[in-house]
Amino acid sequence: MNRILSIVKKDVIQIFRNRFIAVITFLAIFVYAIIFHVMPSKVEEMYSMGFYFEKGREAVEEQISEEEGVEVVWADDENELKKLVEDEDVQVGLSFTLLEGKPKIVLYTSTQTPEEIREAGDVIAREAAYSLSGYPLNVEFDEVVIGPDLLGEQIPFRNKMRILFVVMILSVEFFALGNLISEEIRKKTADAILVTPVSIPEFMTAKVATGIFLTLSEGILAAFLLNIISFDTVLPFVVLLFLGALLVVAVSFVLGTISRSFLGLTAYGTLFMIVFMIPTFTLIFPGGYSFWIKAVPSYHLIIPLDGIINYGYVLSDYLPEMAYLGSFNIVVLLLGLYVLRRRLT
Amino acid sequence: MEKVILAEKIAYSYNKTLAVDHISFHIDKGEILGFLGPNGAGKTTTIKMLIGLLAPQDGKISVLGMDTAKELNKIQAQIGVCFEEKNLYEEMSAIENLKFFASLFGIKKIDAAALLKKVNLLVEKRQKVASFSKGMKQRLMMARALINYPKVLFLDEPTDGLDPVSARAVRDVILEEKEKGATIFLTTHDMMEADKLSDRVAFINEGKISVIDTPENLKHEYGKRILKIRYRLDGRVEEEELSLEDKDMSKRIDEINSKHSILDMHTEEATLEDIFIKFTGRKLEG
Known part of the structure; x- marks a missing residue:
């Protein structure tokens, strides 16, 4: 030994x-x-979005602001929304305007916005479009986490x-x-x-x-x-x-x-x-x-x-x-x- | 006389090349046996079998009365080995090397300074071995071989390539250990060293021992003692060899002296190398 x-x-x-x-x-x-x-040391779980509504902001403001996991920033005009995205104050910006009486939705992202965030913004925009047009999707959607739910502790x-x-x-x-x-x-x-x-x-x-x-x-x-x-x-x-x-x-x-x-x-x-x-x-x-x-x-x-x-x-x-x-x-x-x-x- | 090392018909092959071919020899207590042979003759393979690094594929070896196949650990506790390669830990100091090897023999307190003094390395005791010259490393290897006060020493080419001062220091240590009663197995291809140090020499070539005897006996039996005379003849220098055993030698010297001018004359003994060549047809070096 x-x-x-x-x-x-x-x-x-x-x-x-x-x-x-x-x-x-x-x-x-x-x-x-x-x-x-x-x-x-922490995962940024909040998804920051900028919104501009040419009309009807009051109708959706409460619903959008209560969305879980989304930090909402309101812009007073489209240029302000673009600036928010450009300065990376928000990850994506959604503009809802009327063009010749027809609703128009524009999704703004910067070159730094990751692909998955861009895609998520796109989904939110489409969901909002259905809601605003008065035809919400006729689907019941539930989210179930298998295993420990790491929301908030990713x-x-x-x-x-x-x-x-x-x-x-x-x-x-x-x-x-x-x-x-x-x-x-x-x-x-x-x-x-x-x-x-x-x-x-x-x-x-x-x-x-x-x-x-x-x-x-x-x-x-x-x-x-x-x-x-x-x-x-x-x-x-x-x-x-x-x-x-x-x-x-x-x-x-x-x-x-x-x-x-x-x-x-x-x-x-x-x-x-x-x-x-x-x-x-x-x-x-x-x-x-x-x-x-x-x-x-x-x-x-x-x-x-x-x-x-x-x-x-x-x-x-x-x-x-x-x-x-x-x-x-x-x-x-x-x-x-x-x-x-x-x-x- | 006690046979401290006894090798009986030992053999070893590398693949199909027979390096050592069923050789037998013994070494008596307190004796130095010089194992002489050119590179590749089988010296290192023989020493490796004697110290337990290789197991003989045939034959039997006993050291200090113990069989190397059965009691190797007991044998290794009582032997000292000085390798041809300078296999020291170069990142460690001289004293660290000695203390480490002493610990492997279970020696807790070792007078490393005395050993280093013996090989003239006391001043450099805390230097890393990497900074040592070849001669210093060899002297440290000798000190390492003595760390356990061995009864038997195995020395593989201990002065090979050394400067005269280091070679002398190593030879002095060998003779000192012999004086103390150690039995020494010495391999070398330096016939002068073998002549100076060995009680007996063995010639090995192509794995076989050609002859074993004392250097004096070999020279007497197989050598030729001659007298060399150089003299001037018609402006040229001529050289003539006369056998000391020749009864007409003095007559011929008188004849040369009367007719020519003798420049010098001296006797020459046969060297071990001459005898080795006679036995094997090969030179010792190379």
């Missing part, structure tokens, strides 16, 4: 004395933390980004641990250790311990800086982080053993990093992904992390994901240990 601890201690010193590794590790953590804190974009940041921080360990193993083999320092009473299993256990210790420490530091840890999430987060750390260690064993130089390690490591990052985009762009993403092991880390951290789910809601990730980790770790053992003997 003491021999394993000695190697772990040496490994940690060695990793952080490599300036490149030390810089990318801490830079990643602190830069992501800064980005997180700079991003908006997840800010930065909270989704936190998961991406955590996975990126974990992925940096590919380089740190991979390089550590690769150097031990290339520089034959592993030989120097293995002619002492240290056995190959002890040597490999020390490397696994170093990888898990570093990845967990960095993940927990990042969690504090990214406001992830709370009383409710600390335990599930650490459990998931442990599975993530094991995944990183397992892949690093393979990378470190097959890489013949730091350049090779960087190339392989970047490739794995990109593949592991892909599932995080399913959080940022929901719905826009292919079925094969579920085969990427990090998907089964990212989905539970997002659910637990952002939506208050619990670990038991993600048992299949954890089982898949755990099985993958065991298979890759065994493969990594096998190839490393072959290189050492």
